[in-house]
Amino acid sequence: MGQGDAILIQSPDGKNALIDGGEPNSGTLQYLQIHGIKQLDLMIATHPHSDHIGGLVDILLAIPVNRVVTNGQIYTSPTYEQFIDGIKKAKAIYSEVKQGDKIYFGDLDFYVLSPVSIQGNDLNENSLVLRLVYGKTSFLFMGDAGALTEGEILSSHITVQADVLKVGHHGSDSGSTPAFLSAVHPTIAIYMAGRKNDFGFPHLSTINNLKAIGAEIYGTDKNGTIIITSDGSLINVHTSISK
Amino acid sequence: MKKSAVIDRFEGEYAILTLDGDQRQLKCVRSLLPNGVLEGTWLQIEIEGDHVVNATIDQEKTDNTLKRIKEKLEGLQRGEK
Numbered sequence: 001m002g003q004g005d006a007i008l009i010q011s012p013d014g015k016n017a018l019i020d021g022g023e024p025n026s027g028t029l030q031y032l033q034i035h036g037i038k039q040l041d042l043m044i045a046t047h048p049h050s051d052h053i054g055g056l057v058d059i060l061l062a063i064p065v066n067r068v069v070t071n072g073q074i075y076t077s078p079t080y081e082q083f084i085d086g087i088k089k090a091k092a093i094y095s096e097v098k099q100g101d102k103i104y105f106g107d108l109d110f111y112v113l114s115p116v117s118i119q120g121n122d123l124n125e126n127s128l129v130l131r132l133v134y135g136k137t138s139f140l141f142m143g144d145a146g147a148l149t150e151g152e153i154l155s156s157h158i159t160v161q162a163d164v165l166k167v168g169h170h171g172s173d174s175g176s177t178p179a180f181l182s183a184v185h186p187t188i189a190i191y192m193a194g195r196k197n198d199f200g201f202p203h204l205s206t207i208n209n210l211k212a213i214g215a216e217i218y219g220t221d222k223n224g225t226i227i228i229t230s231d232g233s234l235i236n237v238h239t240s241i242s243k
Numbered sequence: 244m245k246k247s248a249v250i251d252r253f254e255g256e257y258a259i260l261t262l263d264g265d266q267r268q269l270k271c272v273r274s275l276l277p278n279g280v281l282e283g284t285w286l287q288i289e290i291e292g293d294h295v296v297n298a299t300i301d302q303e304k305t306d307n308t309l310k311r312i313k314e315k316l317e318g319l320q321r322g323e324k
Binding site (some may be wrong): 024049050051072075076077078080081084087088091094096121122123124172194198199200242 | 249251252254255257259261263266268270281282283284285305308309311312313315316318319320322323324
């Protein structure tokens with residue numbers, strides 16, 4: 001259906017983490033293999049929709065995965081069942097996290113900003129929202145969280161500021177509210193949307209909200225694979241398709 | 244053609260369905276689905292070409308699938324390998 005999230009994070013001490021994996025057979029496993037990544041130290045599933053966990057199933061069945069972290073939400077889709085089966089087959093360590101927890105990853109830590117608990121029937125709003133700090137640089141990963149989650153995070157007074165924002169829900173107008181973006185105040189914003197996708201992502205209002213806070217905007221529909229490097233003080237952006 | 248499918252997610256006015264078996268995905272407008280459906284609800288659908296023309300809730304399959312997956316998830320939560 002023309003979209004998906006997959007984010008590979010390589011720590012300074014050479015460990016590999018993956019946040020989401022896109023749809024099944026969407027190329028995430030091949031990307032890892034082409035880049036010589038033979039195992040994952042950490043796999044994080046933000047929520048159980050197939051455009052986030054589908055590609056994780058391919059990886060669990062193909063290469064060693066040490067740890068898998070989720071928000072703990074159970075789901076009835078065949079993709080989710082294969083994900084659960086895959087974790088078992090991979091003999092990965094399984095854990096569930098919520099707001100206030102820390103996910104240890106080499107010499108980096110992910111701080112879990114949301115959810116407080118699994119609530120309601122909207123899977124997007126139960127997405128894991130994670131903040132990563134490396135030196136003076138910081139990164140915020142929204143999963144598919146929307147305005148409801150953004151409001152809850154703001155009212156919990158946790159630090160949300162980030163230099164790099166992975167925009168929530170493929171650039172949908174379900175989130176990226178001016179109040180939240182103002183608190184995050186990213187210099188770089190990245191949305192992940194399929195080229196000519198069926199849903200009009202990214203929505204114009206989201207792009208306008210990001211422009212209004214002065215963020216430099218990148219999208220996988222226009223820029224292809226987006227690589228961010230940080231030395232702890234400076235951030236560099238490289239894209240497979242030039243701006 | 245009649246098929247079994249689950250609502251993988253809603254995207255705006257659309258529902259994305261995953262078919263049982265080959266796990267092909269279909270998009271249909273939410274207004275075509277019966278009242279009371281949620282993400283994760285299993286349906287019996289009628290398809291013409293790539294279009295869903297009718298859908299009814301399959302509560303038994305929804306409940307049975309949830310029960311089966313819950314047992315698997317609880318195994319992981321207990322640290323079973």
